[in-house]
Amino acid sequence: MKILRNTPRIALIGECMIELQQRADGSLQQSFGGDTLNTAVYLSRALDDKAQVDYVTALGDDSFSDAMCHIWRSEGIGLDLVQRLPGRLPGLYCIQTDANGERRFLYWRNEAAVRDCFTTPAAEPxxxxxxxxxxxxxxxxxxxxxxxxxxxxxxKTLSEARQRDARIVFDNNYRPRLWASVDEARAAYRSVLPYVDLALLTVDDEQALFGFGDCAEVFATYAQIGTPEVVLKRGAEACLIRCDGEAFEVPAQKVDKVVDTTAAGDSFSAAYLARRLLGGTPAEAAQAGHELASRVIQVPGALISR
Incomplete structure (x- = not known):
């Protein structure tokens, strides 16, 4: 992944929510999380002063939003692209995990400020x-x-960015409950995929959204779209990579006990992208992704301590 500047500027676009982790005794531990925000934090840690990492979202003017911004700043994430909308609130979700560390999510996000992230006058600059x-x-x-x-x-922004030699990275993260229908979701995904340079895909999500029969069908479809680098994340199994016509398979790292799989894919994506931006090969990047994800799933919650 060739970048023209020595210190790349990276903008991650998405939503951070109030996170509640339900413990075995029924009590709740409060923190913050969201897929692109999780990736932003791990990416900022991995790249440190070798890149500028900014987050793009909309929050409210409440104390939870204040706390989010404080944490992001402490992680080295730039806040210049964060909107604060008066009277609004961030979304909220609760993580429930079973004995095997598998997750179940409950969401409260319909009125979250991020839904107006690109529609306010403040979004123009x-x-x-x-x-x-x-x-x-x-x-x-x-x-x-x-x-x-x-x-x-x-x-429109992706199109303009590609014209200026930006690289577009997409993590498929398909969540059916966020869409009115699977057809709406498919249309939205297909509208952005032609702009993507690096696709970080979860096999289960691709099958649920597009009905692919196997990994070969996924790769064939993205080859037709023209995506130069595709990574298929498969949980505890080896990830599969196709990059500029070459194929790689990189085994996952085994752990003795999985505590919580929250942010496993997000952390993998962060470490993969960081290593690629630092000049690593796809195979080296996948090894870094597996290593970080293996540590994340042994700790409750989305963000492990430094």
């Missing part, structure tokens, strides 16, 4: 600035929460 970044990163959840109008503005 942000949208104008994004095409000048070296890397734009977003997910399927980003597509869902932005809504139809926000997605249209995102697509």
């Amino acid at each position: 942000i949208l104008a600035a994004l095409p000048d970044y070296d890397v734009l990163y977003f997910s399927g959840i980003t597509l869902a929460v932005l809504g139809m109008q926000g997605r249209a503005r995102l697509i």
Whole structure:
């Protein structure tokens, strides 16, 4: 993944929510999380001063939003592209995990401020600035929460960014409950995929959304779209990679006990992208992704301590 500047500027677009982790005794531990935000934190840690990592979202003017911004700043994440909307609140979700560490999510996010992220007057300078970044990163959840109008503005931004040699990174993260129908979701995904340079895909999500029969069908479809680098994440199994016509298979790292799989894919994506931006090969990047994800799933919650 060739970047023109020595210190790339990376903007991740999406939603951070109030996170509640339900413990075995029924008590709740409060923190913050969201797929692209999780990736932003791990990416900022991995790249440190070798890149500028900014987050693009909309929050409220409440104390939870204040706390989010404080944490992001402490992680080295830039806040210049974060809107604060008066009277609004961030979304909220609760993580429930079973004995095997598998997750179940409960969401309260219909009125979250991020739904107006690209529709406010304050969004205009942000949208104008994004095409000048070296890397734009977003997910399927980003597509869902932005809504139809926000997605249209995102697509315009992606087109302009590609014309200025930016690299577009997409994590599929398909969540059916965020969409009115599977047809709406498919149309939204297909509208952005032609702009994507690096697709970080979860096999289960691709099968649920597009009905692919196997990994070969996934790769064949993305080859037709023209995506130069595709990574298929398969949980505890080896990930599969196709990059510029070459194929790689990189085994996952085994752990003795899985505590919580929250942010496993997000952390993998962060470490993979970081290693690629630092000049690593796809195979080296996947090894870094597996290593970080193996540590994340042994700790409750989305973000492990430094």
